[in-house]
Amino acid sequence: TRMKAGLIWFNGQLVPQEEAKVSVLTHALHYGTSVFEGIRAYETPKGPAVFRLDEHVERLFHSAKVMMMEIPFTPQAVREGILQVVRENGYKSCYIRPLAWMGAGSLGVNPLPNNPAEVMIAAWEWGTYLGDEAVRKGAKLVTSSWARFPANVFPGKAKIGGNYVNSALARIEAHHAGADEALLLDKEGYVAEGSGENIFFLRGGTLYAVEHGVNLMGITRDSVMTIARDLGYEVREVRATRDQLYMADEVFMVGTAAEVTPVSFLDRRPIGQGVAGEHTMRLRKAYLEAVQGQNPKYEAWLTYAG
Numbered sequence: 001t002r003m004k005a006g007l008i009w010f011n012g013q014l015v016p017q018e019e020a021k022v023s024v025l026t027h028a029l030h031y032g033t034s035v036f037e038g039i040r041a042y043e044t045p046k047g048p049a050v051f052r053l054d055e056h057v058e059r060l061f062h063s064a065k066v067m068m069m070e071i072p073f074t075p076q077a078v079r080e081g082i083l084q085v086v087r088e089n090g091y092k093s094c095y096i097r098p099l100a101w102m103g104a105g106s107l108g109v110n111p112l113p114n115n116p117a118e119v120m121i122a123a124w125e126w127g128t129y130l131g132d133e134a135v136r137k138g139a140k141l142v143t144s145s146w147a148r149f150p151a152n153v154f155p156g157k158a159k160i161g162g163n164y165v166n167s168a169l170a171r172i173e174a175h176h177a178g179a180d181e182a183l184l185l186d187k188e189g190y191v192a193e194g195s196g197e198n199i200f201f202l203r204g205g206t207l208y209a210v211e212h213g214v215n216l217m218g219i220t221r222d223s224v225m226t227i228a229r230d231l232g233y234e235v236r237e238v239r240a241t242r243d244q245l246y247m248a249d250e251v252f253m254v255g256t257a258a259e260v261t262p263v264s265f266l267d268r269r270p271i272g273q274g275v276a277g278e279h280t281m282r283l284r285k286a287y288l289e290a291v292q293g294q295n296p297k298y299e300a301w302l303t304y305a306g
């Protein structure tokens with residue numbers, strides 16, 4: 001299916017998506033040397049609002065720093081570009097994908113010194129990441145045969161394009177196993193994260209967030225921990241094994257794209273009653289109210305595009 005991204009912010013100019021093209025000699029196309037963000041804008045009573053925009057822009061520039069990539073725009077210019085793409089495309093809600101990449105300056109593996117990064121910001125309307133079925137009935141997960149990479153192999157705290165070959169391989173394998181998503185363990189066999197989400201589990205009324213370890217420091221994870229504590233849950237950050245997930249009352253995954261997605265099966269074992277967990281769905285509802293501007297407590301997380 002052809003993505004409908006409409007107008008794209010391309011190196012500082014808004015252009016129709018057909019004109020947003022790069023050379024086949026682009027370094028990032030050959031070596032995965034790009035950095036990106038996944039951000040959502042939601043419809044609110046006061047118009048479309050981008051969720052935790054500043055945290056995402058900050059992470060984009062941190063990812064570039066890890067990659068030794070020089071983004072030739074200020075964070076403020078990228079921030080404005082994100083709001084412009086939402087506004088000029090007239091989206092009420094959308095998924096926003098800023099991407100910065102090593103261009104076609106040189107094709108040696110070392111992209112430096114003469115390869116200034118290029119930047120684009122695209123946005124499109126995207127529904128539930130794993131599908132409505134996975135939200136309603138809970139997603140089915142399988143533990144991947146691909147481990148999450150150790151921190152001295154790939155920098156998993158940065159959203160670098162090349163990191164996502166690990167996620168893609170895990171996701172392909174999960175799909176072939178008839179599952180909705182893959183759970184990746186770290187090299188010691190502890191629970192890391194999903195191919196594109198952070199993991200929580202709930203047991204005896206206490207909520208557990210998998211500690212950062214080698215994982216991406218998810219913004220949704222941070223938001224859900226705050227919301228859960230505000231709802232009165234005790235929230236702990238732990239190192240967990242997959243059998244702790246098997247024994248949990250509830251498991252769920254969080255991410256910008258996935259929002260809050262319940263998990264009903266892991267490795268063919270039902271989690272709790274094998275349905276979307278009650279507390280999970282309560283947290284999902286509270287999260288969606290926050291992002292849709294229906295809870296004034298979280299107003300500071302919203303940047304209105306209008």
Ligand SMILES: Cc1[nH+]cc(COP(=O)(O)O)c(CN[C@@H](CCC(=O)O)C(=O)O)c1O
Pocket residue numbers: 037038039167193194195196197198215216217218219220221254255256257258
């Ligand atoms: C590996 C990984 N772990 C955790 C998260 C959650 O992070 P955050 O969005 O800040 O809460 C994401 C986001 N995955 C993004 C990309 C998905 C995709 O490319 O597909 C996303 O959710 O937008 C990851 O890619």
